[in-house]
Amino acid sequence: MAQTNFPIGHPMAVQRYAGALFQSTMAATYFGQHMMEDAHAIGKSGQMANAPVVVINDLTNEAGDTVSFDLFVQLTGRATYGDDIIENNLEDLTAYTDEIRINQVRKGVDSGGKMTQKRVLTDLRMTAKQKLEDYFAAYFDQSGLTTLAGGRGVSPELYIPLGATAAVDGGSLYESYDAGHIVYGGDAVGKTSIETADKMTLDVVDRLILKAGSTGGGADGVMRMTPLKKDGEDAFVLLMSPRQEHDLRKDVGNGGWVDLQKAAAGATGNSSHLFKNVLGVHRGVHMRKHQHVVQFNDYGIGANVRADRASFMGRQALAVAFGSANSKGLRADWVEEKKDFGNRMGVVGGMVYSFKLPKFDGKVVNSYAVDTAVTAA
Secondary structure (H helix, E strand, O other): OOOOOOOOOOOHHHHHHHHHHHHHHHHHHHHHHOOOOOOHOOOOOOOOOOOOOEEEEEOOOOOOOOEEEEEEEEOOOOOOOOOOOHHHOOOOOOOOEEEOOOEEEEEEEEEEEEHOOOOOEEEEEEEHHHHHHHHHHHHHHHHHHHHHOOOOOOOOOOOOOOOOOOOOOOOOOEEEEOOOHHEEOOOOOOOOOOOOOOOOOOHHHHHHHHHHHHHHHHHHOOOOOOOEEOOOOOEEEEEOOHHHHHHHHHHHHHHHHHHHHHHHHHHOOOOOOOHHOOOOEEEEEEEEEEEOOOOOEOOOOOOOEEEEEEEEEOOOOOOEEEEOOOOOOOOOOEEEEOOOOOOOOEEEEEEEEHHHOEOOOEOOEEEEEEEEOOOOO
16 A cells, blocks of 8 residues: 655645644653643643743744733732721732743754665654754753753753853843842852852752742732642752752762652652652652753852752743744744755754743742752763
8 A cells, every 4th residue: 555655845744744843842851841831732821830831822823023921029018907998008010021032943954865865755754853853852951951040051062052142042041140049059158159068968958948938928029939839738849960969869868868759759649740750859849850950160269169050940930932933833843855956855843932031120030049069970
């Protein structure tokens, strides 16, 4: 029985592979699996979704490259008592506005000439799709991690170029953390005071919990970190590097680490993937790791101490916006083109998106940067 095979550049092939590229890419990303509320419903917008990453799709079907989003602060004024007239005591809603600027990210592959091709066209498409999926999944995660850290760092492994000022060139720029939203290891109080002994410890986690629970949310108008919810209880996510996990394991010892893992086992019964398969749980903090958590090499008084930047997150710690990559409204593009007088086939995939670290009134909200010295691998 003959196999249906669309020729190069056929509209049906373009739409089919463009849609499949986006869905398979997002399902393969670390952020799609562990940081978004529903990896299979990326199209849903929800500014206060119960997840560290909020998805904004206002530009998917609309023109433009910038979308704004608001954060309303808590009420702070005095109450009205008894039969006092409340009409003149109404408080205005106060909101801060931030915005995300998106741009296109493309990557292409060349199938090689006819004499080197040992596969039919369909196989070449599938091979190109798999390679582009791997690339875009890694790039998407690295975009999120560097945006969450507020900078590119020094790791040579990232696809994002060294010295980049944005995760997606032409998209939203990296945002620096304000001093009130950075926590350091040990007794360090700043970048230059970090020493090699100021590593990730359980005391650092406890200090993060204290900050999240005691800062803001009252009449002073200071923004409170909005926690995630797990079974009606407050929860947070601590995303750290493998080196920081290593240091934390050494700090708590084998017995202490087993206790953290036992607490994590209790989270597996929850239906949300946000709290499953974590490294450990301590006082509602669900610990995760990723190899591309941002690294630095210029901490300490001599600017020679290696440090990694973990992220302590509640809701809406990070925002991502998607746009349409082609005229069909798909969020990924797929272009096939004959080259060298038909001897070669080129495939280019593309996505339109950008991440943004939410910042209102000059202050980061719903996340803390956690800078600790690390043991080199």
